[in-house]
Amino acid sequence: MTNRTRTLTAAVLGAGAIPGIADAHLVNTGFGPFYDGISHLFVTAPDILVVVALGLLAGLRGPTTGRTTLAVVIVAWTVGGLTGLALAPPVVWAAATTVTFLALGAALAVDREVPTGVVAALGLGVGLLHGFLNGAEAATSGIGLVGLAGSLSALAVMATLITALAVTWAQGWTRIVVRVAGSWITAIGILMLGWLFRPGA
Amino acid sequence: MISRGLSTTCRAAAACVVVVAALALPASALGHELDPGFLQVTESEPGVYAITFKVPTAGGRRMPLQPMFPVGCSETSPMTSRPSGTGFLERWQISCDGSLLGETIRIGGLERTYTDVMIRVELAEEEPLSYIVQSVDPSVIVGGEGQGSQGALAYAWLGFEHILLGIDHLLFVLGLLLIVQNRWMLVKTVTSFTVAHSITLAIATLGFASAPAAPLNAAIALSILFLGPEIVRVWRGETSLTIQHPWVVAFAFGLLHGFGFASGLTTIGLPSGEIPLALLLFNVGVELGQLVFVVVILALERAFRVLEIYWPRWAEMFPGYAVGSLGAFWTIQRTWMLLGG
Numbered sequence A: 001m002t003n004r005t006r007t008l009t010a011a012v013l014g015a016g017a018i019p020g021i022a023d024a025h026l027v028n029t030g031f032g033p034f035y036d037g038i039s040h041l042f043v044t045a046p047d048i049l050v051v052v053a054l055g056l057l058a059g060l061r062g063p064t065t066g067r068t069t070l071a072v073v074i075v076a077w078t079v080g081g082l083t084g085l086a087l088a089p090p091v092v093w094a095a096a097t098t099v100t101f102l103a104l105g106a107a108l109a110v111d112r113e114v115p116t117g118v119v120a121a122l123g124l125g126v127g128l129l130h131g132f133l134n135g136a137e138a139a140t141s142g143i144g145l146v147g148l149a150g151s152l153s154a155l156a157v158m159a160t161l162i163t164a165l166a167v168t169w170a171q172g173w174t175r176i177v178v179r180v181a182g183s184w185i186t187a188i189g190i191l192m193l194g195w196l197f198r199p200g201a
Numbered sequence B: 001m002i003s004r005g006l007s008t009t010c011r012a013a014a015a016c017v018v019v020v021a022a023l024a025l026p027a028s029a030l031g032h033e034l035d036p037g038f039l040q041v042t043e044s045e046p047g048v049y050a051i052t053f054k055v056p057t058a059g060g061r062r063m064p065l066q067p068m069f070p071v072g073c074s075e076t077s078p079m080t081s082r083p084s085g086t087g088f089l090e091r092w093q094i095s096c097d098g099s100l101l102g103e104t105i106r107i108g109g110l111e112r113t114y115t116d117v118m119i120r121v122e123l124a125e126e127e128p129l130s131y132i133v134q135s136v137d138p139s140v141i142v143g144g145e146g147q148g149s150q151g152a153l154a155y156a157w158l159g160f161e162h163i164l165l166g167i168d169h170l171l172f173v174l175g176l177l178l179i180v181q182n183r184w185m186l187v188k189t190v191t192s193f194t195v196a197h198s199i200t201l202a203i204a205t206l207g208f209a210s211a212p213a214a215p216l217n218a219a220i221a222l223s224i225l226f227l228g229p230e231i232v233r234v235w236r237g238e239t240s241l242t243i244q245h246p247w248v249v250a251f252a253f254g255l256l257h258g259f260g261f262a263s264g265l266t267t268i269g270l271p272s273g274e275i276p277l278a279l280l281l282f283n284v285g286v287e288l289g290q291l292v293f294v295v296v297i298l299a300l301e302r303a304f305r306v307l308e309i310y311w312p313r314w315a316e317m318f319p320g321y322a323v324g325s326l327g328a329f330w331t332i333q334r335t336w337m338l339l340g341g
Helices: A003-016 A033-043 A045-060 A063-087 A094-110 A116-141 A144-168 A173-196 B004-024 B027-031 B151-165 B167-179 B183-205 B213-236 B246-266 B272-306 B313-338
Strands: B037-045 B048-058 B066-068 B073-084 B087-096 B104-108 B117-122 B129-133 B139-141
Touching: A033 A045, A033 A116, A033 A144, A045 A063, A045 A094, A045 A116, A045 A144, A045 A173, A063 A116, A063 A144, A094 A116, A094 A173, A116 A144, A144 B272, B037 B104, B048 B073, B104 B117, B129 B139, B129 B151, B151 B167, B151 B246, B151 B272, B167 B183, B167 B213, B167 B246, B167 B272, B167 B313, B183 B246, B183 B272, B213 B246, B213 B313, B246 B272
Parallel strands: B037 B117
Antiparallel strands: B037 B048, B048 B087, B066 B104, B073 B087, B104 B139, B117 B129
């Protein structure tokens, strides 16, 4: 790793560690906290993008990596969510959640062969971090355990569908489509980081 | 689902989603008690408005909803209130300093509920205006753009909401999905359920027939309970009329469920001129909600096969027990309520 790369990596990781003020992305659907929790995943860009990026990344590596990562991320998200719900810290760590999907998008675009354990470990980290923040938001917004259950249900369904889609698209030209999706996710992450650290923000 | 071999892959997850939803939804959603309210505001002469407010009940009590009109409006006749169907019908008259056009009408207390209120405003020399307000934004600006779900869309939204909150309807559909053996049978079953509930939805909305809420809800619960043992028969490789011809059962019980869907429309007391359009769009909303549910379950089934996820035996059996147990619970609960418990 060159000095320049190290500096860039440190800057990105350092930026990710900066906690922001709580800014819950909760939509009152009018259907109750369970559906509010479901909608939360779809209206929180870092959450839905990290699920898409991780699902595609795991799915491209085949069914074994796909289902292993799926199981790990769902369990980690649940553990993180319950912890966040219990502790309810008033932070969102927006930069950190942006960095996670940016990094996963980049890994997807690069498409290097990585072992199942590495992808599953990424799923573990992503699940714990995003789950923790989801749980914290559920606590501070008042939707509580029921809302978190909705959020987890949406996560499980979306992650399963996306991972399976990537498995079926792992061969031929569709693999390129998935990699392009990774580059778009990275681009969105860079834009979001730029927005978060714009002058005067 | 679809075939015995395929169904084992998604039964557990599908049932988990539904059971979590069933447990997570407010208790009032389980008994079709989330009927919408309806506020009719009719300008009888300049500045004078006749108000009709149909207030739904929750747990047998009038929901604490109250229309709030702009400053400058005051009651000019005392309110009359009487029970009407599953709610209360209230009428009174107000007088306002000017037209309500451009003014805000708010439903006080709505933000603490999960129900909707349809607001219909008929101003002199203006086209009638319809809105749906929800807890998230319980007010509308009369004649304003982008106010909640408006006009025709409001009815479709009502239907969509009714099926998504009607967890018992979804559980019945899931039970059917677990019984059907192939894709053609799936198409026939879902279609016959759709046709059947559309028939009774139309009959009830047009006023040709009605079903009292308490026995209807008990019968709907019984229809879910009925599917539990049939799912067990499928596991055991046995056969029955339901397994051979699930579309027959879907049609028969679909007639019951249609009366249940109708409560979402009939309780708001539609103006006669709007009934055909409202009926059509409400049904479109119901079908869209049902379609989303079926597509998600089928997509999950396909995903589990692609990912080569195989469930343990207890997980395979869980959905059947979930359908049967919840059906039994609701049957007992609703029968108890029917008997005055």
